[in-house]
Amino acid sequence: MSKSTKEKAEIESLESAIRHHNHLYWDKAAPEISDVDYDKLVRRLKDLSPDSAVLSEMGPSKDAPRVLGEAFRHKEPMLSLDKCYEPAELEQWAASFEGRVVAMPKFDGIACALHYEDGRLKVAATRGDGSVGDDITVNVLEIKDVPATIPTKETVEVRGEIYMRLSVFAKFKAAGMANPRNLTAGAIKQKDKSKSAAYELSFAAYDLIGTRADSQVGELEELVRFGFAKVDYLVLERDHVIEGFEKFTQWRPNLDYEIDGVVYKVDAIKEQRRLGQTSHHPRFAIAYKFQGDSGVSILRQVEWSVARTGAITPVAIVDPVNLSGVTVTRASLHNVAFIGNLGLTLGAHVTLVRRGGVIPNLENVTVPGTDPVVIPEQCPSCGSVVRRDRDFIFCSKPSTCKSAVIGQLAHYAATIGMLGFGDAILEHGYNAELLRSPVDFYTLRWEDIAKFERSGEKIAKKLVAEVDKKRSLELATFLRALGISELGKHVSAILADRYRTLDAVLQVTEEELLETHSIGASIAKSVVAGLAEARPLIDALRAHVTIVAPAHHEGEGGGPLAGLSFVFTGKMVAFSRSEAEKRVRALGAAVLSSVTKQLTYLVVGADKSGPKSTKEKAAEKLIGQGAPLKVLSEDELLAMLEGARTHESRS
Known part of the structure; x- marks a missing residue:
């Protein structure tokens, strides 16, 4: 047998052996030989036949019996990115560290982690909830941008985004598909890998865990050496971060992929480690998001x-x-x-x-x-x-400025739901000196409105009837309609629930409001000052409008929990928060929107992890000041409800 024939036989034997052991290692997780012996076979084949197809097949085989969608727990959590939308927020973040910044596109795709061991792709998984994702290895192996092997023996994790190029999406768009991201999400979870491959997905690698690189730029360069496609990026000084957003905004119309913002990362790995991360996001990175087309x-x-x-x-x-x-x-x-x-x-x-x-x-x-x-x-x-x-x-004179007055009239009408009073009607009323204050709505006569251009008797009578429907207003609605700065839907609801009557609201002090959860010093000052300034208008409106206290909740005023009030925080386990609120109301209790001195119980849901909520902190502060409120666990609430129901059944 000639030498060349011997070499050919050895090559065939090596290829067969490598395929066999590759299958046992990656697909069966049952290796028969050590990694050292396996590497000897691979090196020998490279010497004899460097172009052998087997050398590009290492890693999980495309026919591996992997379970698509099987749960995979990430070794390091795949955290979300903190987000910002204004230049000031981005600049504030950039002031928190030293050194350069790397700006990269925020791909609008599906986050994915690729785990390589001994140079071979072992697992590809979606982000999932950040801790546990889905195994999508079978389909990821069909993506041309993802190498099955990389030139390193170190165990590394590559993170990136699976996406669809816009040039590829064009043919699907013509068929009526909505957007490339949704199409990508469906394609990567196809049960038939050939169908997944037909979508021609791409992969952008932007993170490398397990590297010895000392910078983000170094990681990106190493990813290119591993065989991944180069990701567009900019290196910026801290005081020029907004320039990265401006550049990508200019490039965006010509990119062959969709982005929904720009990702910024601290370049120095040492500085990244110093900054660390929260339970939700890394402090060394942030996403400046586009807010629309x-x-x-x-x-x-x-x-x-x-x-x-x-x-x-x-x-x-x-x-x-x-x-x-x-x-x-x-x-x-x-x-x-x-x-x-x-x-x-x-x-x-x-x-x-x-x-x-x-x-x-x-x-x-x-x-x-x-x-x-x-x-x-x-x-x-x-x-x-x-x-x-x-x-x-x-x-300097808004009380007599036509545009400001018409704006105030429009706000009042819209807030109380008084239909028909558009800008044209309001302007006619202003010009005729009939509408200069919200009070004037209630003295309008249809005969006067009928004289307005394009009005007539029918429209005029309809408008007057609409005004008459709004002579009784709920307290929260009335407060919002005044147009006082910071007295919007949230604060007006708190005041109405807590004080019940307009007279009580008018007597509130800044100090009292400051004790209310979610109301800070600037809001308290603005509301109290605004109510004082609006007092003449309020008194004039009360001559025409009846202010109604908030409706009593179901069961309030009677039942075993009558006179008690509850606020809930955290996620409930036994039932939803809305169901918990319904149950205490049915037994006579009131459910409030915030923690105050008047509150009886703050209930903390059993599925509560992480730091204390602002409601818990507010409750502890008030308890420390001598307030009688108590903090209940979900179990204590359940015991209370059971006791209340038992008491009710015996009554």
Whole structure:
């Protein structure tokens, strides 16, 4: 037998042996030989036949009898990223460490962890709940971007995102598919691996655990050496972090993948370790998220809008641009400081984003314009002198300013649900000197309204009837309708539940409000001062409106738990929180929205982990001050309910 024939026979024998032992090790978890002996076989085959197909087959075989979707517990939790939406929040994060920052795209895909041992892919798993994910190894092996083997013997974990390129998604979109992320989520969990492969998924690797690299950039470079596709990234100084967001915003329309923001990571691994992590997210990373579809347009002019408070707000007028299927020509500029901070000029090319897919906002300048934006010195509505208070400008006479008064009337009508009073009707009423205060709604005559342009008798009588429906208002609704700063839905509900009558609310002090959970010093001060300032309006409205106390809850006022009040925190195990509230109400107790001195019990759900909630801390503070309230466990609540039911059945 010739030498070449011997070599050929040896190659065939080696290939057969390696396939056999690879199958036992990866697919059966029952190796027959040591890793050292296995490596000898592989090295010998590389010497004799470096192009052998077997050398690229190492790792779990594509026909491995893995259970798709089988639970896999992550060795290190896959934490969520902390998120921010404003430049100030990003800059505050950047001030918490030293050194450079790496900015990368936030892929809109499915998070995945790849576990390699001895250079072979052992397990690929989804993030799941961060602690336990699903085994998707069989399907991940079909992704071309994921190497079955990598050139290292160290045990490492590669984290990244499974996604679908937009160029691939195009053919599915034509078939009516909604978006690439949802398609990716379904594709990676296909029971038939060939069907999963047909979706042509991609993988972006951006984290490497088990590396000796001393920087994030070093990890990204090592991932490329391992055979993963290079991820786009920028290296920035701490005081230039927003530039990363601006760059990716500019690149976004031309990328072949969807991103929903920019991920920032501290570059130095040593600094990452110093910062550590919370139970929810690492402190060394943050995601600056886009808040909707974005596009670039040109700023043509700035209009100034006067709100009911007298605040004068700038509005950008831009060339038409399509965002989330809607043509946008106007965008919010927030305040005068925002214009200065952006260095905004007329003719500038600007990026627009529909926040939450609804409200257009001007985010940044991509190309500067030529003409400055002129800040008004007089109110555009009434001509009064403008005053500036920090970042905002205000009309100095809002009580007599047409736009501010109409804004206040519109707020009152909308809050109490008085239909029909749109801007046109309100403006006619203002011009006719019939509507200058919410009180005036209640003295309107249909004969006067009928004289308004495009009104007539039918519309006029309908509007007067609508007013008559609103002569009785719940306390919380009435308080919100006053338009007092910080007295919105949450605070008005707390005041109504706690004090029950308008007279009691009008006597509340800042000190009392500060004792209420979720009401801070600025809110307490604003509410008390606002109620005092609105007292003449309140007194005038009371001549026309009956203020009704909050409705009693089911069972309140009678039953074995009558006179007691409860607040719940944490997740219940025996039943849902809403069911718990229903049960105590049925037995006569009241359920409050916050922790106060008047509270009887704070119930902490049994499924409560992590640090104490703000409600628990508030309760402990009040107990320390001598308040009679008690903190109950879920078991203690169940015992109380059982005792109350027994008492009720015997009565």
